Amino acid sequence: xxxxxxxxxxxxxxxxxxxxxxxxxxxxxxxxxxxxxxxxxxxxxxxxxxxxxxxxxxxxxxxxxxxxxxxxxxxxxxxxxxxxxxxxxxxxxxxxxxxxxxxxxxxxxxxxxxxxxxxxxxxxxxxxxxxxxxxxxxxxxxxxxxxxxxxxxxxxxxxxxxxxxxxxxxxxxxxxxxxxxxxxxx
Amino acid sequence: xxxxxxxxxxxxxxxxxxxxxxxxxxxxxxxxxxxxxxxxxxxxxxxxxxxxxxxxxxxxxxxxxxxxxxxxxxxxxxxxxxxxxxxxxxxxxxxxxxxxxxxxxxxxxxxxxxxxxxxxxxxxxxxxxxxxxxxxxxxxxxxxxxxxxxxxxxxxxxxxxxxxxxxxxxxxxxxxxxxxxxxxxxxxxxxxxxxxxxxxxxxxxxxxxxxxxxxxxxxxxxxxxxxxxxxxxxxxxxxxxxxxxxxxxxxxxxxxxxxxxxxxxxxxxxxxxxxxxxxxxxxxxxxxxxxxxxxxxxxxxxxxxxxxxxxxxxxxxxxxxxxxxxxxxxxxxxxxxxxxxxxxxxxxxxxxxxxxxxxxxxxxxxxxxxxxxxxxxxxxxxxxxxxxxxxxxxxxxxxxxxxxxxxxxxxxxxxxxxxxxxxxxxxxxxxxxxxxxxxxxxxxxxxxxxxxxxxxxxxxxxxxxxxxxxxxxxxxxxxxxxxxxxxxxxxxxxxxxxxxxxxxxxxxxxxxxxxxxxxxxxxxxx
Numbered sequence: 001x002x003x004x005x006x007x008x009x010x011x012x013x014x015x016x017x018x019x020x021x022x023x024x025x026x027x028x029x030x031x032x033x034x035x036x037x038x039x040x041x042x043x044x045x046x047x048x049x050x051x052x053x054x055x056x057x058x059x060x061x062x063x064x065x066x067x068x069x070x071x072x073x074x075x076x077x078x079x080x081x082x083x084x085x086x087x088x089x090x091x092x093x094x095x096x097x098x099x100x101x102x103x104x105x106x107x108x109x110x111x112x113x114x115x116x117x118x119x120x121x122x123x124x125x126x127x128x129x130x131x132x133x134x135x136x137x138x139x140x141x142x143x144x145x146x147x148x149x150x151x152x153x154x155x156x157x158x159x160x161x162x163x164x165x166x167x168x169x170x171x172x173x174x175x176x177x178x179x180x181x182x183x184x185x186x
Numbered sequence: 187x188x189x190x191x192x193x194x195x196x197x198x199x200x201x202x203x204x205x206x207x208x209x210x211x212x213x214x215x216x217x218x219x220x221x222x223x224x225x226x227x228x229x230x231x232x233x234x235x236x237x238x239x240x241x242x243x244x245x246x247x248x249x250x251x252x253x254x255x256x257x258x259x260x261x262x263x264x265x266x267x268x269x270x271x272x273x274x275x276x277x278x279x280x281x282x283x284x285x286x287x288x289x290x291x292x293x294x295x296x297x298x299x300x301x302x303x304x305x306x307x308x309x310x311x312x313x314x315x316x317x318x319x320x321x322x323x324x325x326x327x328x329x330x331x332x333x334x335x336x337x338x339x340x341x342x343x344x345x346x347x348x349x350x351x352x353x354x355x356x357x358x359x360x361x362x363x364x365x366x367x368x369x370x371x372x373x374x375x376x377x378x379x380x381x382x383x384x385x386x387x388x389x390x391x392x393x394x395x396x397x398x399x400x401x402x403x404x405x406x407x408x409x410x411x412x413x414x415x416x417x418x419x420x421x422x423x424x425x426x427x428x429x430x431x432x433x434x435x436x437x438x439x440x441x442x443x444x445x446x447x448x449x450x451x452x453x454x455x456x457x458x459x460x461x462x463x464x465x466x467x468x469x470x471x472x473x474x475x476x477x478x479x480x481x482x483x484x485x486x487x488x489x490x491x492x493x494x495x496x497x498x499x500x501x502x503x504x505x506x507x508x509x510x511x512x513x514x515x516x517x518x519x520x521x522x523x524x525x526x527x528x529x530x531x532x533x534x535x536x537x538x539x540x541x542x543x544x545x546x547x548x549x550x551x552x553x554x555x556x557x558x559x560x561x562x563x564x565x566x567x568x569x570x571x572x573x574x575x576x577x578x579x580x581x582x583x584x585x586x587x588x589x590x591x592x593x594x595x596x597x598x599x600x601x602x603x604x605x606x607x608x609x610x611x612x613x614x615x616x617x618x619x620x621x622x623x624x625x626x627x628x629x630x631x632x633x634x635x636x637x638x639x640x641x642x643x644x645x646x647x648x649x650x651x652x653x654x655x656x657x658x659x660x661x662x663x664x665x666x667x668x669x670x671x672x673x674x675x676x677x678x679x680x681x682x683x684x685x686x687x688x689x690x691x692x693x694x695x696x697x698x699x700x701x702x703x704x705x706x707x708x709x710x711x712x
Contacts (some may be wrong), residue, residue, distance in 0.1 A: 012363060
């Protein structure tokens with residue numbers, strides 16, 4: 001055992017306080033990033049990548065049909081009308097696909113929304129690539145305005161063979177206050 | 187300071203400024219008993235509301251505040267400080283040390299506790315009421331949907347965490363540096379061993395809890411999104427962080443209880459503890475395993491199958507070292523010259539009921555079955571069998587066992603036995619039926635329930651009132667002992683008791699082992 005001071009009891013205290021401080025830091029600098037990385041790599045919580053996917057040109061696998069189901073949910077207190085343009089489409093792995101989600105702000109005030117995606121089964125999250133998505137950015141809408149929000153995606157050719165249906169769910173959150181604060185502090 | 191031979195100072199300043207481990211231990215014990223009564227009062231309100239189906243006495247929001255505060259006060263206010271108090275009193279006397287290694291820090295770690303709990307209790311009178319999100323305070327219930335008082339709750343948790351960390355650092359420093367010459371690690375009484383390991387667990391996980399509440403604070407007030415999906419965070423992350431603290435926490439509560447039982451059962455069996463070394467290794471094994479099983483509290487969040495299986499098997503593995511302990515206690519009693527004084531009764535009650543709680547824990551560890559048990563009264567029954575019949579029974583046994591040494595007076599044995607039997611019966615009437623309503627699907631933390639659960643809930647409530655009333659008897663017995671109990675002059679008090687604490691005078695003088703005792707060099711537990 002190495003010594004820091006002459007008093008062994010103080011030595012013990014210094015070492016243990018270091019452990020306690022390290023464990024406090026561990027939560028922030030290890031647990032949170034590790035959780036996000038693990039969820040990202042393993043697709044555990046059904047989250048898709050938060051940024052656009054750069055497509056690598058690949059052949060279209062026309063032998064497989066994958067059903068894509070779209071679900072739209074409003075978080076508590078979110079007054080927008082929010083629904084998918086089509087609730088289901090059938091795609092081939094490797095092909096680029098386009099669809100839209102429809103949003104309308106029925107209130108008289110301008111609002112900002114953020115859509116959070118989730119994929120089910122969560123194993124499919126790593127194989128569902130979005131080349132463009134309204135969920136990458138916050139979506140502002142003026143009072144009583146409506147918009148069609150685009151989504152472009154490619155299902156990876158390496159999608160496990162047993163997955164035939166993928167459900168993409170969006171929950172839309174009211175982030176008007178949060179967006180206002182961010183602008184104010186800039 | 188200076189002259190070490192003076193007695194205690196007079197008046198209030200004795201308690202405010204004391205650095206004496208016995209004074210501080212006494213304050214911890216009384217404080218924890220006060221919290222036990224407060225948490226118990228919350229429980230009585232819960233059981234009174236659940237006496238009959240329908241809403242009778244309190245608003246649903248207030249009911250939620252009661253379940254939350256009951257859990258927080260019992261875990262952080264009653265059980266943990268009571269064992270810290272016991273550690274303060276007994277560890278220096280058990281290892282032949284004159285005091286704790288850091289007496290002044292000891293004073294601080296106690297005296298920040300009452301303000302912390304005052305802050306927590308004051309939330310009851312704030313606008314929006316006290317925290318109502320359960321003692322596990324899952325986000326976003328505790329962030330987005332919490333009453334404004336949550337900020338006070340967060341600071342209260344910070345204070346309790348600092349107190350616990352200081353207390354455990356002190357215990358580790360004492361055990362590692364203050365043992366009498368010849369008191370090797372493998373000669374330490376098991377209570378000291380279990381507390382040493384518990385203290386390491388506390389130093390490791392209390393900062394994690396502090397981190398979790400700090401993140402809540404930042405989410406609520408500083409616009410971060412650790413647990414908010416809208417900003418890219420994840421509420422499930424909260425559960426992982428909380429239970430990374432929370433699972434070791436349950437062993438923090440139960441390991442010192444194991445230590446107490448390992449002291450008392452040999453004394454009333456008049457035999458040395460069976461399998462001392464295996465007890466030490468089992469304690470260490472449980473402590474290690476406690477870090478890798480946390481997600482068994484959250485089987486239903488949607489983990490991958492591989493994760494469910496890992497946490498299921500790791501959890502089941504804990505039954506092995508725990509089984510070693512239970513069989514060792516039984517083997518200690520085997521062919522011993524048993525007698526059944528109150529401390530022994532509580533230890534045997536502990537042994538039987540804790541084992542039942544262990545078995546229901548094993549049932550809950552089975553991931554596919556847990557999907558049915560999750561968040562039902564079965565879970566409530568399970569953790570009260572290990573928390574109350576485990577930790578509280580052993581703490582009660584400890585008080586009866588060492589009270590004559592502390593006060594120099596003997597408690598009323600008949601009243602002690604009545605306290606045990608009323609507690610034991612009341613406890614089982616309260617919590618045994620909760621297994622049945624839980625398996626039948628009654629959810630926890632809900633102020634109303636379906637009619638088919640009415641009979642068992644009424645039984646539960648009656649049992650709870652019996653159990654609660656029996657604690658008043660305990661309080662009376664302790665006070666009566668201190669005031670007018672029959673004087674004890676024998677150092678050893680119990681004829682089968684072993685250990686250094688029984689070699690000092692009765693009642694224990696204000697200063698003990700200013701000269702280290704001589705320790706028998708032969709292996710004590712061979």
